[in-house]
Amino acid sequence: MKTRLLLVDDHAVVRSGLRMLLENEGDVEIIGEAGTAAEALASAADLKPDVILMDIGLPDKSGIEATREIKAQFPAVAIVALTIHEDEEYFFKMLEAGASGYVPKRAAPEELLTAIRAAAHGEVYLYPSMAKLLVRDFLVSEPTDKNLSSRKDLTDREHEVLTHLAEGENNEEIAKALVISPKTVARHRENIMHKLNLHSRAELVRYAIRKGIIKA
Amino acid sequence: MKTRLLLVDDHAVVRSGLRMLLENEGDVEIIGEAGTAAEALASAADLKPDVILMDIGLPDKSGIEATREIKAQFPAVAIVALTIHEDEEYFFKMLEAGASGYVPKRAAPEELLTAIRAAAHGEVYLYPSMAKLLVRDFLVSEPTDKNLSSRKDLTDREHEVLTHLAEGENNEEIAKALVISPKTVARHRENIMHKLNLHSRAELVRYAIRKGIIKA
DNA sequence: ATCAGCATGGGGTATTCACCCCATATAAAT
């Protein structure tokens, strides 16, 4: 029994390349292609594929959204993300959306095939660089470990200020605690935010908790 | 530069087989073998391997314990579990112990090599059936779905608003998301703060993370 | 029928925040 596959990518050339690559394998049959999320949803309904190979960058809506919608309507279909994105955010969101695999486009063809086969068997293939992120998440969300490192470019003073910021103190309170001017606290806060690419105290709190700088 | 590998398994035959299998590859060099956890620890200290292939069932103590001890002393070495066990408990414990990969003994030789190479590059290879378990853990520990427990006096709507607040969104963004006026968002926020006796968005974020309403 | 709770919003105000400008002093790095 061949795995019935639906290709979703907005570039026809990419789809053709994948078709060439995958149809050489005996156990994969490409039953359809889609260039947009809407087409993907329609094709999923029509063709009932076993596995969908899903790009994230689609013209109408993201492959993440498309995955979420397809999985909501057809939970049985396994969806493998094939994308240029290798950052944690897309990866985790794709998992939450229900993906059964995540493969960067730079991966070797065999890895894509492994992912498709794993998905067809109800299992999950994660590219090693992605698996690493998930394990890291697993470890930090485990109450066992102590988060010693992972503190970026922050100076000692900035780190100290961040601790107070994350506790919910305002500039004046922090200034009093550190015996400096509120203006200096504000300055440190600006530098911290710039370094970490955060833009509000709420985000600072989350960051600090995630990094184990303070306890929730 | 070849990957310097240490084999740990209590069966000499298995070690020999692995040696045959792996030394055929150009990029792997087996620099030692160990049949017990104690030998493994000693060899790790002596040989400073890049990667250790670790069985879990060892005569003196478990490969999980051995992994934990080796990682404590030599954090740089990457340890790949190669075992007959495919249940969640061993798998998760091995991850907590610091493993960079998990491969069942029934896996194909190429998968073992993939795992070794990933580990040598600081990444993580998880066999698909194991990756599935980790993703499932990720999803259940995700507070994205309705966290109906542990929520005190908050109404459904307030709880919904709190979720967005804790994500760091401002009133306008939340209003857009919930299709209500920013003024209503502000009203809900006031009620939430009053009910919980909190007085800033930063405190709301902490509260939400502590209660598991959002993930840090 | 009334009342409490909930969700919805409009107004206002003082404070804080986020983000710019600027400067000075010290210490480490080149």
Added chain:
DNA sequence: ATTTATATGGGGTGAATACCCCATGCTGAT
């Protein structure tokens, strides 16, 4: 010796926040 990074602070601006006032519907329980 000059640059670079760090820590310190002052000024200013527009936006957002935290906290009040008020009101209108709608539900469900008494």
